[in-house]
Amino acid sequence: MRNSFLLFSLFTFLPFQAFGQEEQKGVTLSGSVQSDMLIPQSDKDIGATKTDDFVTNTYVDLLLQSKHVDAGARLEYLEHPLPGFENDFKGWGVPHFWVKGKLGCAELTAGTFYEQFGSGFVLRTYEERSLGIDNSLLGGRLVLKPMKGMTLKVLSGKQRRYWSWNGGLVSGADAEVSLDEWIPSMQQHDTRLSLGASWVNKYEKDEDIFADPTHRYNLPRYVNVWDVRANLNKGPVSVLAEYAQKTQDPSFDNGFSYANGHVAMLSTSYSDRGLSVLLQAKRSENMSFRSQRNIHGTSAFINHLPAFTLDHTYALAALYPYATQLASGEWAYQAEVGYNFKRRSAVGGKYGMNVKLNYSYVRAIQDAWFKWGSDTYYQDLNIQLSRKFTKVFKLNLMYMNQRYNKGVVEGEGGMIHSNIFVADGMFQLASKSRLRCELQYLQTKQDQGDWVYGLLELSLAPHWMFTLSDMWNCGDSDAEYYAENTHYHYYQGLVTFNYGSHRVQAGYGRTRAGYNCAGGVCRYVPATKGFTISYNYNF
Numbered sequence: 001m002r003n004s005f006l007l008f009s010l011f012t013f014l015p016f017q018a019f020g021q022e023e024q025k026g027v028t029l030s031g032s033v034q035s036d037m038l039i040p041q042s043d044k045d046i047g048a049t050k051t052d053d054f055v056t057n058t059y060v061d062l063l064l065q066s067k068h069v070d071a072g073a074r075l076e077y078l079e080h081p082l083p084g085f086e087n088d089f090k091g092w093g094v095p096h097f098w099v100k101g102k103l104g105c106a107e108l109t110a111g112t113f114y115e116q117f118g119s120g121f122v123l124r125t126y127e128e129r130s131l132g133i134d135n136s137l138l139g140g141r142l143v144l145k146p147m148k149g150m151t152l153k154v155l156s157g158k159q160r161r162y163w164s165w166n167g168g169l170v171s172g173a174d175a176e177v178s179l180d181e182w183i184p185s186m187q188q189h190d191t192r193l194s195l196g197a198s199w200v201n202k203y204e205k206d207e208d209i210f211a212d213p214t215h216r217y218n219l220p221r222y223v224n225v226w227d228v229r230a231n232l233n234k235g236p237v238s239v240l241a242e243y244a245q246k247t248q249d250p251s252f253d254n255g256f257s258y259a260n261g262h263v264a265m266l267s268t269s270y271s272d273r274g275l276s277v278l279l280q281a282k283r284s285e286n287m288s289f290r291s292q293r294n295i296h297g298t299s300a301f302i303n304h305l306p307a308f309t310l311d312h313t314y315a316l317a318a319l320y321p322y323a324t325q326l327a328s329g330e331w332a333y334q335a336e337v338g339y340n341f342k343r344r345s346a347v348g349g350k351y352g353m354n355v356k357l358n359y360s361y362v363r364a365i366q367d368a369w370f371k372w373g374s375d376t377y378y379q380d381l382n383i384q385l386s387r388k389f390t391k392v393f394k395l396n397l398m399y400m401n402q403r404y405n406k407g408v409v410e411g412e413g414g415m416i417h418s419n420i421f422v423a424d425g426m427f428q429l430a431s432k433s434r435l436r437c438e439l440q441y442l443q444t445k446q447d448q449g450d451w452v453y454g455l456l457e458l459s460l461a462p463h464w465m466f467t468l469s470d471m472w473n474c475g476d477s478d479a480e481y482y483a484e485n486t487h488y489h490y491y492q493g494l495v496t497f498n499y500g501s502h503r504v505q506a507g508y509g510r511t512r513a514g515y516n517c518a519g520g521v522c523r524y525v526p527a528t529k530g531f532t533i534s535y536n537y538n539f
Contacts, residue, residue, distance in 0.1 A: 149181025450475020
């Protein structure tokens with residue numbers, strides 16, 4: 001992959017030459033730089049280790065755009081990577097490079113690219129640097145819009161896995177039609193209806209994998225997945241229904257089972273006059289779909305199943321995040337109701353108030369479609385209130401009751417029952433300065449026991465921000481080891497400076513070992529201690 005820059009140069013040089021001087025005048029260059037750095041220190045108490053004097057994850061993105069041709073590339077430098085990336089991304093090179101031609105209703109991409117069909121049940125390639133995910137495809141993609149309201153996609157390529165591309169081939173097609181673009185009466189009645197269908201095929205060579213010393217698995221070279229969906233919007237109401245099915249795909253994830261995979265989802269929402277309602281249900285079974293059958297972890301996923309749980313931003317509310325159980329399957333439900341009480345009303349007061357109630361529940365499945373399994377995987381009931389009391393003071397409050405099956409999500413442990421309380425106050429000190437204060441408390445008798453978290457954040461717009469925080473494991477636990485060995489402070493001090501398109505953040509402190517999650521995908525991050533520097537630039 002270190003030589004891929006030569007391939008990128010070939011891709012970009014030839015198309016631009018073909019369009020001559022007139023097109024060259026319309027070329028624009030943009031890009032970004034992101035560099036996260038750590039000067040690590042050892043800390044036996046929290047399990048932090050020092051392997052290098054200086055480690056960094058650095059990315060440089062470049063984008064060239066013109067009327068008919070776009071091209072881009074990304075340089076990644078992780079020769080001395082941040083903790084948690086050592087065994088996967090260590091190295092450097094140009095793993096992302098592409099050129100796109102645009103003419104009329106057609107768009108052709110050659111090189112690496114990201115794509116999603118529907119909700120991602122059959123295909124979602126994307127990048128999430130904090131999770132160490134980059135499952136782009138290297139190949140070609142053709143997008144056609146032959147008529148108003150219709151989009152067709154065809155693609156094929158090999159999938160990135162860290163610093164190589166898997167030997168298998170991923171191919172697929174997608175069609176989406178917006179019927180309201182063809183039927184004027186639907187537009188007149190504020191109605192939009194889109195229908196979509198997708199197909200994805202994975203080709204992977206057979207290999208010698210044995211069920212026991214004398215019996216070898218007969219592995220399919222081709223695995224097919226298809227998806228159908230409908231999305232209806234009528235005024236304040238939206239309904240999305242989607243179903244996907246996968247053929248036999250024995251793999252490490254499902255214990256080399258030859259059962260088919262299924263996922264069905266129904267999502268409805270309503271939003272009008274200050275009231276919002278969300279109702280979602282999903283049943284999935286054996287839907288782990290990778291470009292390489294004999295690996296595990298977060299790499300080589302072709303598809304993505306979103307978790308029907310709230311992505312919490314508060315530190316203690318996110319301490320036990322849920323990860324979608326792709327292989328074993330799950331029933332997942334989410335319901336949310338929010339309401340904005342008007343200003344100068346009896347409940348809303350002078351400035352109004354927002355209340356939001358959210359409930360998530362995930363449970364095991366049975367062979368019978370509509371029956372639950374015996375195990376609860378996750379449950380989260382939380383209520384949030386946001387109210388501005390004066391011109392200079394706003395308060396957010398949250399209470400959360402959570403059940404987290406650590407044995408299912410992390411592979412070991414039992415059910416953790418917790419109650420979490422959050423108070424978040426914002427003080428407007430002056431026209432360009434404000435102070436935010438957080439106080440959080442997590443109560444549980446399981447795992448590591450109770451936690452307390454506090455934060456002070458002073459913002460001096462437009463340039464400066466100062467942050468102090470501490471997370472302390474303060475309570476007793478039913479587990480004897482945790483009760484005696486985990487009462488540590490995880491303190492952080494940060495200074496952030498913004499100037500134009502530049503952002504620099506410097507800090508010092510400890511980071512707790514745990515799981516970092518987004519959208520139902522989780523990655524384990526080890527404990528760290530030391531000086532941190534982060535630099536971001538967009539141009």
